[in-house]
Amino acid sequence: MDKIIFATGNEGKMKEVRMILADLGLPVLSLKEAGIDADVEENGTTFEENAAIKAKAIAKLTGQLVLADDSGLEVDALNKEPGIYSARYMGHDTSYRIKNQSIIDRLEGKSGPERSARFVCAIAAAFPDGRVLTTRGTMEGRIGYEERGENGFGYDPIFYLPDYGRYSAELSLETKNQLSHRGKALRLMKERLHEILDRQ
Numbered sequence: 001m002d003k004i005i006f007a008t009g010n011e012g013k014m015k016e017v018r019m020i021l022a023d024l025g026l027p028v029l030s031l032k033e034a035g036i037d038a039d040v041e042e043n044g045t046t047f048e049e050n051a052a053i054k055a056k057a058i059a060k061l062t063g064q065l066v067l068a069d070d071s072g073l074e075v076d077a078l079n080k081e082p083g084i085y086s087a088r089y090m091g092h093d094t095s096y097r098i099k100n101q102s103i104i105d106r107l108e109g110k111s112g113p114e115r116s117a118r119f120v121c122a123i124a125a126a127f128p129d130g131r132v133l134t135t136r137g138t139m140e141g142r143i144g145y146e147e148r149g150e151n152g153f154g155y156d157p158i159f160y161l162p163d164y165g166r167y168s169a170e171l172s173l174e175t176k177n178q179l180s181h182r183g184k185a186l187r188l189m190k191e192r193l194h195e196i197l198d199r200q
């Protein structure tokens with residue numbers, strides 16, 4: 001194995017991924033850098049399944065070690081919605097201002113721990129021989145009463161971290177990477193890959 005492909009077209013994610021995986025000592029390529037133009041349907045029922053579907057499809061195409069992620073927001077009082085449908089919640093093209101307001105509105109009358117929520121990220125690694133590993137990271141918090149902060153993306157402006165007294169969109173990129181579901185899942189995956197690659 002002489003490289004890793006990370007199945008995303010998102011440059012922001014690639015920056016974070018490259019930073020965290022740097023000490024594996026293998027170049028990490030995005031789909032575009034690997035010259036792959038593939039649209040894989042995420043029809044799984046869990047974050048892990050969706051990440052594995054993506055990673056396996058690209059590993060089959062390329063014969064390389066491929067990592068993929070799937071992430072989203074789970075709101076406990078909403079039966080863990082929007083969950084794996086986080087990007088598609090209220091339609092792909094609906095703005096996050098509207099999606100975020102809808103979640104705040106649906107929690108009307110709830111306070112404190114009744115507003116608990118978490119970001120979840122699953123990372124899958126698919127090996128050329130068909131093996132698949134998955135890891136999961138979470139970031140626990142609560143849904144706030146209004147949007148706050150200018151950083152981050154998606155649901156960050158309504159995600160309040162009680163332990164830090166800040167909204168996720170108020171964190172610097174460095175702090176978010178340290179605390180985030182994606183950072184945690186990726187660091188766990190890195191440990192697993194270290195063990196496997198060291199044995200080869």
Ligand code: IMP
Pocket residue numbers: 069070071072073086087119152153154155156180
């Ligand atoms: P995907 O994993 O790229 O398919 O994206 C999942 C969706 O979950 C994103 O489009 C966001 O709506 C939401 N999401 C995942 N991680 C975060 C985060 O760190 N902050 C805010 N929203 C997130």
